[in-house]
Amino acid sequence: MNVLEGKSVFSGIAIGKISILQKVDTSVKRVHIEDVEAETARVEQAKDTAVAQLQKLYEKAVQEVGESGAAIFEVHQMMLDDEDYLDSIRNIIHTESVNAEYAVATTGDNFATMFAEMDDDYMKARAADVKDISDRLVRVLSGSGDGDLEASEPVIVVAEDLAPSETVQMDKSKVLAFVTRKGSSNSHTAILARTMNIPALINIEYDDSMNGKMAIVDGKGGRLIIDSDAETLKKFEDMKEEEQRQRAMLKELKGKATETKSGHKLHLYANIGSLSDVASVLTNDAEGIGLFRSEFIYLEKDNYPTEEEQFQIYKTVAQNMAGKKVIIRTLDIGADKQIDYFQMAHEENPAMGYRAIRICLDRPEVFKTQLRALFRASVFGNISIMYPMIISVTEVKQIKAIVEEVKKELTEQGIPFKEDVEQGVMIETPAAVMISDLLAKEVDFFSIGTNDLTQYTLAIDRQNAKLDNIYDSHHEAVLRMIQMVVENAHKEGIWAGICGELGADTTLTERFVKMGVDELSVSPTFVLPVRKIVREMN
């Protein structure tokens, strides 16, 4: 088995034969020309042909990827029509008495260099566009072909690099995936691959001997696997099947409301652990983020993350979710998540120890940094704040006092924030359940963390394999607690949701809806399965 590591630009999986695309040689010779006028006229003619070709590609692309994906071919036409570009070509022909092909190639190189030298990744990638149109013009001038894909069966297309025109030109029914040595995730080919749902990898160091071999494109791991063993092949076949199932479901359920046949609506959000998960929230069509575990920001660093670092992350998530709800849980470390620089003492029983809100209230300076970042980010979207591991009303009152201090400071400093940011608590201790009627008077919402609630209620350590046979996640005690929390929430006119693993358990979805649970927040991949169940309910 041969595994080549690269970078994924689209996370799909493909299995099939490799077809290495050989570039048409567009290298040109410099030839001395007597009749410069005739040579200039050739350029004019070739340009018109090239523009007409691009217009056809544009029309094909509109069909395949829509107006915005196709726009690049309009831009390419403009580039060919650009006076500066054409002037440069004419100028080289006239002053150096050289052939049109040479003048086009030189101009192309010069313009590409201009883009390549810009200090912006997006603009750097535009050098490829200039090369693409110049190569096209040279091909028209020299009468060579287009370098189209010739394959009798669907293949994994492997190439040095792929110009957007090449990508669109290919017969998509013959393409399983794109794999290139060069390219960037900003290249148009990458963008087109994503729009067309075609798995794509870049930075793969292939060699020509691989042509015709069976391979797996692992778009999740960013790898190309050649001559895989039977076990690996089976694994990826299963993943591919799952992916297809997911895609079919997406087609059926995307944009549909999460409501029962009788019209009872449920908010269906997703849980995330880092910024990079936002893409998966959007592709799985979650209606918001119900739990953003902010501790990853702390876990990834070797010192306390600054207010500014946190602000940028919260702001980005809020902006990417474009007005949809983003519930951010404040720092929840301790127990099974330890961070060196917090220098916490060893504990006999960390699950019941110094963790989550207990640390924040004990170290208000750490807490305030996070709250400032959250409130500052609140003006960029629809952020809610959620506090973990609550056991008493006193804690909520202490939190509120700190929040007031933070707001006062921000006001004094003239920093904008949203005054009425929604604030809620996690219900994950039996204590919080029993006093949920009192807590409901203090906060805007409840989110039930079923993992901890189950372990504290049943007094079973989730990590203890010996107890697996008596750990019952459907224990009636836990379900009754959920019922009680929902009722107490509704009495005070606030909403209650579930963000623990139980929320994604489709065998319980119907029961939760009947209990009156207002929101479920699940891993992104569970969003659609849960929506499907709800929509099938009466």
Added chain:
Amino acid sequence: MVSFNYVIKDELGIHARPAGLLVKEAGKLGSKIMICKGEKKGDAKKIFGIMGLAVKQNDEITVTVEGDTEEADAEVIKNFLENNL
């Protein structure tokens, strides 16, 4: 001559697609339209002229419009920028 300033809000700056749209829009107008970013200057009717400026998010550009219909044309460009960039 009419001129005005504009700060780019689009995350990618004036990237290929809006640059193309801008060229199209400017091409319909009679005035001479120039875009300046710092020392650099580009003709709004030429795609390389605009993309060569490498205008990024939060960059301030100055647009100058010169011609018989400069007032109205400046308005068109201003609207275009506000809606697209």
